[in-house]
Amino acid sequence: MPAGQQPQAREPDGGPQHPHPPPPTPALPSEVVPAYPPPESEDDESWVWTQIKAEARRDADAEPALASFLYATVLSHPSLPRSLSFHLANKLCSSTLLSTLLYDLFLASLTAHPSLRAAVVADLLAARARDPACVGFSHCLLNYKGFLAIQAHRVAHVLWAQNRRPLALALQSRVADVFAVDIHPAAVVGKAILLDHATGVVIGETAVVGDNVSILHHVTLGGTGKAVGDRHPKIGDGVLIGAGATILGNVMIGAGAKIGAGSVVLIDVPARSTAVGNPARLIGGRKGDSDKDEDMPGESMDHTSFIRQWSDYTI
Amino acid sequence: MPAGQQPQAREPDGGPQHPHPPPPTPALPSEVVPAYPPPESEDDESWVWTQIKAEARRDADAEPALASFLYATVLSHPSLPRSLSFHLANKLCSSTLLSTLLYDLFLASLTAHPSLRAAVVADLLAARARDPACVGFSHCLLNYKGFLAIQAHRVAHVLWAQNRRPLALALQSRVADVFAVDIHPAAVVGKAILLDHATGVVIGETAVVGDNVSILHHVTLGGTGKAVGDRHPKIGDGVLIGAGATILGNVMIGAGAKIGAGSVVLIDVPARSTAVGNPARLIGGRKGDSDKDEDMPGESMDHTSFIRQWSDYTI
Amino acid sequence: MPAGQQPQAREPDGGPQHPHPPPPTPALPSEVVPAYPPPESEDDESWVWTQIKAEARRDADAEPALASFLYATVLSHPSLPRSLSFHLANKLCSSTLLSTLLYDLFLASLTAHPSLRAAVVADLLAARARDPACVGFSHCLLNYKGFLAIQAHRVAHVLWAQNRRPLALALQSRVADVFAVDIHPAAVVGKAILLDHATGVVIGETAVVGDNVSILHHVTLGGTGKAVGDRHPKIGDGVLIGAGATILGNVMIGAGAKIGAGSVVLIDVPARSTAVGNPARLIGGRKGDSDKDEDMPGESMDHTSFIRQWSDYTI
Amino acid sequence: MPAGQQPQAREPDGGPQHPHPPPPTPALPSEVVPAYPPPESEDDESWVWTQIKAEARRDADAEPALASFLYATVLSHPSLPRSLSFHLANKLCSSTLLSTLLYDLFLASLTAHPSLRAAVVADLLAARARDPACVGFSHCLLNYKGFLAIQAHRVAHVLWAQNRRPLALALQSRVADVFAVDIHPAAVVGKAILLDHATGVVIGETAVVGDNVSILHHVTLGGTGKAVGDRHPKIGDGVLIGAGATILGNVMIGAGAKIGAGSVVLIDVPARSTAVGNPARLIGGRKGDSDKDEDMPGESMDHTSFIRQWSDYTI
Amino acid sequence: MPAGQQPQAREPDGGPQHPHPPPPTPALPSEVVPAYPPPESEDDESWVWTQIKAEARRDADAEPALASFLYATVLSHPSLPRSLSFHLANKLCSSTLLSTLLYDLFLASLTAHPSLRAAVVADLLAARARDPACVGFSHCLLNYKGFLAIQAHRVAHVLWAQNRRPLALALQSRVADVFAVDIHPAAVVGKAILLDHATGVVIGETAVVGDNVSILHHVTLGGTGKAVGDRHPKIGDGVLIGAGATILGNVMIGAGAKIGAGSVVLIDVPARSTAVGNPARLIGGRKGDSDKDEDMPGESMDHTSFIRQWSDYTI
Amino acid sequence: MPAGQQPQAREPDGGPQHPHPPPPTPALPSEVVPAYPPPESEDDESWVWTQIKAEARRDADAEPALASFLYATVLSHPSLPRSLSFHLANKLCSSTLLSTLLYDLFLASLTAHPSLRAAVVADLLAARARDPACVGFSHCLLNYKGFLAIQAHRVAHVLWAQNRRPLALALQSRVADVFAVDIHPAAVVGKAILLDHATGVVIGETAVVGDNVSILHHVTLGGTGKAVGDRHPKIGDGVLIGAGATILGNVMIGAGAKIGAGSVVLIDVPARSTAVGNPARLIGGRKGDSDKDEDMPGESMDHTSFIRQWSDYTI
DSSP: OOTTHHHHHHSSOOOTTOSOOOTTOTTSOGGGSOOOOOTTSHHHHHHHHHHHHHHHHHHHHHOHHHHHHHIIIIITOSSHHHHHHHHHHHHHOOSSSOHHHHHHHHHHHHHHOHHHHHHHHHHHHHHHHHOTTOOOHHHHHHHOHHHHHHHHHHHHHHHHHTTOHHHHHHHHHHHHHHHSOEEOTTOEEOSSOEEESOTTOEEOTTOEEOSSOEEETTOEEEOOSSOOSSOSOEEOTTOEEOTTOEEESSOEEOTTOEEOTTOEEOSOBOTTOEEETTTTEEESOOOOGGGTTSOOHHHHOOOSTTHHHHOOOOO | OOTTSGGGGGSSOSOTTOOOOOTTOTTSOGGGSOOOOOTTSHHHHHHHHHHHHHHHHHHHHHOHHHHHHHIIIIITOSSHHHHHHHHHHHHHOOSSSOHHHHHHHHHHHHHHOHHHHHHHHHHHHHHHHHOTTOOOHHHHHHHOHHHHHHHHHHHHHHHHHTTOHHHHHHHHHHHHHHHSOEEOTTOEEOSSOEEESOTTOEEOTTOEEOSSOEEETTOEEEOOSSOOSSOSOEEOTTOEEOTTOEEESSOEEOTTOEEOTTOEEOSOBOTTOEEETTTTEEESOOOOGGGTTSOOHHHHOOOSTTHHHHOOOOO | OOTTSHHHHHSTTOOTTOOOOOTTSTTSOGGGSOOOOOTTSHHHHHHHHHHHHHHHHHHHHHOHHHHHHHIIIIITOSSHHHHHHHHHHHHHOOSSSOHHHHHHHHHHHHHHOHHHHHHHHHHHHHHHHHOTTOOOHHHHHHHOHHHHHHHHHHHHHHHHHTTOHHHHHHHHHHHHHHHSOEEOTTOEEOSSOEEESOTTOEEOTTOEEOSSOEEETTOEEEOOSSOOSSOSOEEOTTOEEOTTOEEESSOEEOTTOEEOTTOEEOSOBOTTOEEETTTTEEESOOOOGGGGGSOOHHHHOOOSTTHHHHOOOOO | OOTTHHHHHHSSOSOTTOSOOOTTOTTSOGGGOOOSOOTTSHHHHHHHHHHHHHHHHHHHHHOHHHHHHHIIIIITOSSHHHHHHHHHHHHHOOSSSOHHHHHHHHHHHHHHOHHHHHHHHHHHHHHHHHOTTOOOHHHHHHHOHHHHHHHHHHHHHHHHHTTOHHHHHHHHHHHHHHHSOEEOTTOEEOSSOEEESOTTOEEOTTOEEOSSOEEETTOEEEOOSSOOSSOSOEEOTTOEEOTTOEEESSOEEOTTOEEOTTOEEOSOBOTTOEEETTTTEEESOOOOGGGGGSOOHHHHOOOSTTHHHHOOOOO | OOTTHHHHHHOOOOOTTOSOOSTTSTTSOGGGSOOOOOTTSHHHHHHHHHHHHHHHHHHHHHOHHHHHHHIIIIITOSSHHHHHHHHHHHHHOOSSSOHHHHHHHHHHHHHHOHHHHHHHHHHHHHHHHHOTTOOOHHHHHHHOHHHHHHHHHHHHHHHHHTTOHHHHHHHHHHHHHHHSOEEOTTOEEOSSOEEESOTTOEEOTTOEEOSSOEEETTOEEEOOSSOOSSOSOEEOTTOEEOTTOEEESSOEEOTTOEEOTTOEEOSOBOTTOEEETTTTEEESOOOOGGGGGSOOHHHHOOOSTTHHHHOOOOO | OOTTHHHHTTSOOSOTTOOOOOTTSTTSOGGGSOOOOOTTSHHHHHHHHHHHHHHHHHHHHHOHHHHHHHIIIIITOSSHHHHHHHHHHHHHOOSSSOHHHHHHHHHHHHHHOHHHHHHHHHHHHHHHHHOTTOOOHHHHHHHOHHHHHHHHHHHHHHHHHTTOHHHHHHHHHHHHHHHSOEEOTTOEEOSSOEEESOTTOEEOTTOEEOSSOEEETTOEEEOOSSOOSSOSOEEOTTOEEOTTOEEESSOEEOTTOEEOTTOEEOSOBOTTOEEETTTTEEESOOOOGGGGGSOOHHHHOOOSTTHHHHOOOOO
């Protein structure tokens, strides 16, 4: 996808070149799909919530065996924050951390921090737009462990910032157990994030992840081990990190960069470049300023266009 | 899978009084191992079920602390489908997807589709035959998350085919949470599959996996990201995919090919060849037709015989 | 492990060369930190337990929302073995393996085997010393799935040695489900082990892991597939294995060696050398006998100091 | 009941002055009430099941907070036996008697014994007809512990008859714990039974209860203590036993008799007579044969019409 | 309650300015006990809540084994309504009615209806004042099933009034299962109610219970069976109903009346009179207006002062 | 016990005068019944435990559906105290009082107090001897809520005596919820107690119950309400209290007395006399000293031999 457009996609613009037609109305030509309001707006949340309820109602009608689940998780709730808080609380609770406690905690955080709710919405939109397997917002809300892990992290991060660190760490631990996603509560994560498949993702304490980033499963944003201070990667906006990539140390992955699956990256990667291999080497050059409208891989999810450059083995 | 090789091992052959050669006798040359009856036969299911019950009874007698578990999961059930449905239901249930609902779902699917039951049996035989750490059929049935994840996938796949997609996706999500194995319900998976260790396996929507395939943990059969249609790998019969291998895109891995651990494969791999490295390169040539009776790596599990060819670093 | 080094660190010596200053007082010069008593001593367990209770009490006072959890897991228990048994039992229980049964099992094993308790303590000290993100012993005890998985393995290993194999395998299975860590109960694991993040770690049946080893997530100590007997790696003392490394076959990783993240290692790695890449190659030479007092990477956690040697790609 | 009326009673029918034509229409002479198809008929079950689903759907639409419960218990099920088996299994399960096991047990019994299903239907009709507080069949099915206790007893009784006594006794025990209703599995209980409120009901091993009996809470049909054989009451058809009544010993309570609340009855009570007090004495005489068509108290639930005869204290 | 009596019953006193004369300061003559602030006042709730937290903290400090429970139920909550909602939700939840749903429901009702909160407080004060076995407010809040059943009923009653009847009935059913207390949601119950022991209490649909009433276990306020409309007892203020008493029909029990244990009451009982026996007869006359300051049995809990009048059997 | 006698114990045997043949050897006249070793003896416990295991094994073999339950509760345990502690813990646990905590508590108490264990054994023998419906010791251990409630009370009583009152009261509350049996932890209860059916039993704070007492369901040993100190009944040895009897106040029920079902007793009842009715009156006289060897109704369970004396209503 041409870089720079996607964000606009959500502004009220109505531009005919509109790149991502809201999934819910795929049959319509994208031009006539009214643009999303900006994700931060209250309207955006309510629009997504309306979609989710419509999807859940349709599915409950079609599949009685799932209706109880859909009513419990979605249709009985008056708002997205309550639905999400309920679902997370029931996923993450344990015999020593009861669901009612977690429900209270999630709901209080989502209520107090509109930016958290905006990020929830942006993540839902991102999953819907980027993942071809995502058949609806409710599918992401209910079934994507990466989505759920990120939202729990956002709450843990708020707790961490409030100096409620033991609670934040306990939450991290539950997410690591239940979703096999281990994000330190101090890590700073932007919005419109897609953690696809998500199993095995590890993000360290001093990592920073920008907006519009897509991270596949088994990705590590790790430390170098012996350092104590700022020791984890910084991921720019629009970065795409392929499955199993390992990025170690306080390195900078520039905006719009692409990290190949299975790469081991130990040094900086410039913006809009691609790093592949173990150890990673760069392929393709830095793109000129002129093409800044172009594809941001974190949004377009183009994993393999670099294949001809990189992989030249013969058979 | 090339007809006539390993499967023959299971066809009715010589040893008349020795119908079921326990996999545990690997010391014998495979030619003299009297074949199993074909896994599709009803007899095969009942033979395996008899073994499982005998193992469970032996273990319950020897270990009172485990007897309750063994009675609940195996010994109280009149058939393998009921035992498996019970076990899966209790593993995969959550506070919003109750075990009784899942039990009903699994049992109905296994009852209605004899091919599912045949695949269950074939997978049990495969684990027993290929995994030296597998000490019994009951060990696999009860403890192998890869085995359990695949069986749940089979049911999800049936639901998907019946257009009960939200339920299929909910099941996928539970398997991803509980076993950290993420198989899209649309993916087509053959029989006699071994998912060894299994944690982190990801298999995408349009992937196809043949028969007699062995897949280690952390293996990804992923998409290329930007494509929307048929975008995942096709794995031939008898393929062995090593731990942590990542295969991306609509590529073909030919029958009997071997993918080395940690490889990143982005293009086709011919039958009976070996791909290793990141990016993967082929080592060893295509074997001649004459040796088609030979080893299929998905069954022999030979991970490292190629080591001399590939890894030549000096110490 | 080179005799006399790390262990001394814990002996009451007060030596100025003291290599690992307890993390809790990082601001102080390490010389003035009173040395730990040897981990095997009863005193060490009671000192750590005292710390854990003090931390838990402080956190319970500061965070009422977590107090119930902290009392249930730590503050209501008279000893570390009871606290750990309780916590593990509630984490690992299922509808068919009840918490009371597991509690009994863990407590009986920890009571009967002082060496298990010593290993618990050594692991706690190791996490605290090596992981900059570890803010306290209670943090590790309660939240580190790697720590908990190892302790459950130790009990499973005892059961295996007592020929209670079905129970040991059931325990392995629960750990694989709950923590996504799969350690065969027959594997021999030393003490002062850190499994950092831990998701996806697989350790095979005939693997041996020495003391003071640090293993990151997604690490495989796997078999070569076709072998049946002794077929898994042997890891020496003080080894550091980076995230996603795959070590296959009955190879020897010498004491103090370092395995780079994402490496695929199929042959022996000499002591104090570093192996990186896929396939792994050695970088840096064997260090001389003279520097045997130096850094053991399993303890120092230096993941990337070899970066200049290995990774030379230009941007 | 007049044939054909009852069903119509619920259909939008003529009689404007007939707002709720309760199934029972007790005012009519019983001979002419054939109304319902015989309870054994499949039609009756399906008619009631249709009503239950309609009620549940109406309530789920009106009350989203309850919809999940209603879908789980009623709307996701294809038949009354499955719905009831699910509901009972989830009510009666414990950590050592899992819901899937109980579900199987209930469903198998209800499937194998049409007379059990007929009794379920008859009890639902009885509750609806006799209890003014019963606002629907689904209300009884889901919420009446007396109804649920009786259905569980019916299954326990089948098990007892099959000589599966330990299982029958375990079921009795669960019912006693969960519903505070203690019915020995050997007790013979008829159909169209109403256990109103139900808490504290005790029915002994050799008790027999006829059809169309209504029993209030705290009622005991007990033994005399020292006898070993046939030692419990025999309750005729159409008997009404008031709250807290205690009937002890192998006594006969004749058809249509009425036992006052709080009575202690130690000897036979003739048909159609009334016993009250502690010790109970008879009030009112045996009604003539001519009025045998009249009111059966077990169906009309007339608790206090005898008040003038019995209670003559002045204030 | 007659000032000064019951309180004195309990302890040496304290300062005259003492605002809350609760049992803790019983030594003061009742005249000088500054009556409780009206239960509706916010102050009263906060005073009781302060007491509850102090008691819970004291008990948590003294009894580590109970501390987790006390933090979960009391000490982690910022208010009495949250503590009560949490506790009720966890007591009444089932596999099909999740605790988070119930928590939401209770909290929303208690928040929206200050009169519910006032009644909660009044009931706590009543239990503390009237039940010699009640050692603290927290004891009642946490352990008295009668108290908890009444509070759940209050919420069910609100739901009933809002025409959310299926939900109200589901709640009634859970209370009947869990506490063996069956109160129809339509029943009108006053405040300062003590349900002592509570097991087996049944209160019908059209029953009305005044303020300051004490009801022992096994008490029935039942219907007469055949009536459909207003058919249950009306209980005046200050009434005491002894264990096992059965009151049937639309009868009036006048203010300050006393119903003896085991009585069966079928007609009106005048104010301040006593009814005993089966059938009940009145003993003692109506007390004069002059003594209207005197003992209200519902508050003084004098069960047996009438013994000489009534029970004259010789031994 | 002499082999081979026990079975005969229940068959119709000779000794006509023989009032209560200990179930194990009922065929013999009681004089020659080799008395059980004193219940305090270790031998008695081990003999009963051996019986329980034999019964459980027989039932597990015969009924696979129950085998898991039987192994979990009985057959996996090395001793009666562990089995009972496990069973009680799993029955009484809640989301805020975990089973592991209760297990520890019960086991510690039973281990520390041999007299508790002796009482457990005596109660098992009593149930077996007195209740014709009791088909085995394991039946009582596993299924009798009265037996389980009493054992939990014994532990609560020990806690109360140790001044761990909040924990004792929490335990009382769980027993009241789960079994509907409410025994104040301060109440003193002897041994060889049978609480038959048990629902609704209430025993107050200062009540004392002797040895060999049998108490039916709905029995209240209550206070008089206004008294604060010693205010509950004292029940002598060998007393039988019929269903629904209510005994109020600090009255003495002499050894060997019998209280009729439904009686309301407010004054002392002499030894070996019978009280019936509401209010209770005595029937039958004090038996002479000479027959002190005779029937103790608490053991013989003769509920109704007094019927001719008392109940003289004509029909």
